[in-house]
Amino acid sequence: MFSQEAEVVVIGGGVVGSATAYFLAKENKNVVLIEKGHSAGEASGGNAAWVWSLTRKAGIDITLAMHSISIHQQLQAELELDFEYRASGGLMIMDAENQVPFVKEHLDQREKDGHPLEMVDAKQVLEIEPMLNRDRILGGVWNPVDGTTNPILLVASLNREAEKLGVQIHHHTEVKGIDVSQGRVKSVTTNRGTIKTDCVVNAAGSWAGHIGKMVGITVPVSPFQMAMLVTERIPRCIFHPIMGASYMVEEDTGKEGGLGSGLIASQQVSGNLLLGACWRDAGFDKRTIQEEIERIAIVNIEAMPSLKDIRVIRSFANFFPHTLDDLPILGPVEGVEGFIMASGHNGHGICLGPGSGKLVAELLCTGNTSVPIEELKLERSALSVE
Numbered sequence: 001m002f003s004q005e006a007e008v009v010v011i012g013g014g015v016v017g018s019a020t021a022y023f024l025a026k027e028n029k030n031v032v033l034i035e036k037g038h039s040a041g042e043a044s045g046g047n048a049a050w051v052w053s054l055t056r057k058a059g060i061d062i063t064l065a066m067h068s069i070s071i072h073q074q075l076q077a078e079l080e081l082d083f084e085y086r087a088s089g090g091l092m093i094m095d096a097e098n099q100v101p102f103v104k105e106h107l108d109q110r111e112k113d114g115h116p117l118e119m120v121d122a123k124q125v126l127e128i129e130p131m132l133n134r135d136r137i138l139g140g141v142w143n144p145v146d147g148t149t150n151p152i153l154l155v156a157s158l159n160r161e162a163e164k165l166g167v168q169i170h171h172h173t174e175v176k177g178i179d180v181s182q183g184r185v186k187s188v189t190t191n192r193g194t195i196k197t198d199c200v201v202n203a204a205g206s207w208a209g210h211i212g213k214m215v216g217i218t219v220p221v222s223p224f225q226m227a228m229l230v231t232e233r234i235p236r237c238i239f240h241p242i243m244g245a246s247y248m249v250e251e252d253t254g255k256e257g258g259l260g261s262g263l264i265a266s267q268q269v270s271g272n273l274l275l276g277a278c279w280r281d282a283g284f285d286k287r288t289i290q291e292e293i294e295r296i297a298i299v300n301i302e303a304m305p306s307l308k309d310i311r312v313i314r315s316f317a318n319f320f321p322h323t324l325d326d327l328p329i330l331g332p333v334e335g336v337e338g339f340i341m342a343s344g345h346n347g348h349g350i351c352l353g354p355g356s357g358k359l360v361a362e363l364l365c366t367g368n369t370s371v372p373i374e375e376l377k378l379e380r381s382a383l384s385v386e
């Protein structure tokens with residue numbers, strides 16, 4: 001039966017919306033979750049699956065990541081289904097001299113902010129990940145709190161527990177409009193009917209701007225594409241998520257219209273390797289191109305030459321919800337009472353999603369959040385200045 005009324009309507013069945021619905025239901029809220037496709041059918045189901053904080057910057061960026069990692073741990077203890085969260089530790093490797101000052105600056109800033117990281121030498125890097133190419137490694141950074149998960153199982157697990165707590169989840173149901181009267185949310189209209197509510201959470205990921213338009217506001221979130229390769233299942237050979245430090249130097253490559261690439265590699269519990277990545281501004285296009293596939297293979301084989309004999313079974317691309325300052329948009333919106341933002345998690349939403357869901361639930365249940373989110377509001381100036 002289709003829901004007629006709810007205390008909160010959450011739009012989007014990705015990791016952010018699913019976590020929000022779960023944490024609200026735990027506080028006895030009457031929640032309806034609306035998803036136009038199926039849960040984890042978009043970015044939350046097609047990504048690198050890292051729960052990663054090593055490259056998060058000092059300030060609110062790392063604060064959010066550390067908070068959310070603690071929520072992943074909490075979920076691992078309380079959700080029934082194992083979602084393969086493994087806090088193995090994470091490694092960033094340096095293979096070019098120009099990366100060193102950027103990495104050192106990052107470590108300095110993190111240290112000053114109370115979130116230190118450990119610099120490791122080439123020998124230690126090779127002890128941590130023996131498959132890496134010993135001729136190329138200059139050194140690295142180790143972070144014991146990072147790891148990987150299975151985001152599809154995470155979302156499935158959140159949805160399953162939320163349903164047990166009474167959340168109504170409507171898949172293949174698209175939000176078409178939101179009625180706002182005298183500055184307050186009144187109802188949400190979908191292709192299957194209208195739900196009376198005075199609270200809507202916009203967890204629509206890359207479509208957050210479309211939902212914003214329904215209440216007359218601009219939400220500066222845009223899709224940004226990232227492509228990856230998946231290999232056949234092989235015995236464990238990569239023990240931790242590995243990132244190349246070129247990300248610290250060339251972060252913006254590709255955002256100006258070109259194709260960016262850098263090393264990311266990890267191995268799922270299933271034995272498949274997830275290898276990346278290339279990125280480009282391709283709107284809502286999920287197709288991979290030959291150049292991306294070749295570049296990802298080259299970057300990974302240079303870093304780990306023995307990969308040349310491993311079969312790739314598929315490539316995929318997806319897009320993440322991009323904001324100009326690389327931070328999510330969380331919290332209420334001026335002038336539209338009852339409209340709450342929970343979008344724009346960029347390339348970090350698997351890590352940040354559970355924490356964001358918890359914070360939004362706290363906000364709606366108590367009016368406060370355990371991590372201050374004022375600087376993540378929609379009205380911040382960093383969202384409109386490049």
Ligand SMILES: Cc1cc2nc3c(=O)[nH]c(=O)nc-3n(C[C@H](O)[C@H](O)[C@H](O)COP(=O)(O)OP(=O)(O)OC[C@H]3O[C@@H](n4cnc5c(N)ncnc54)[C@H](O)[C@@H]3O)c2cc1C
Nearest residue numbers: 012014015016036044047048049050175205348349350351
């Ligand atoms: C290749 C790639 C690798 C990545 N790797 C990582 C990583 O390793 N670690 C990490 O932390 N992050 C990673 N990310 C980023 C992460 O995947 C995203 O930030 C995260 O999944 C966003 O979650 P979300 O719930 O906000 O959005 P989504 O998962 O996109 O969910 C939004 C949902 O809203 C639904 N929706 C939209 N409009 C409507 C409507 N009108 N009505 C109903 N439903 C609607 C959509 O169908 C969608 O399912 C990666 C992203 C990509 C693309």
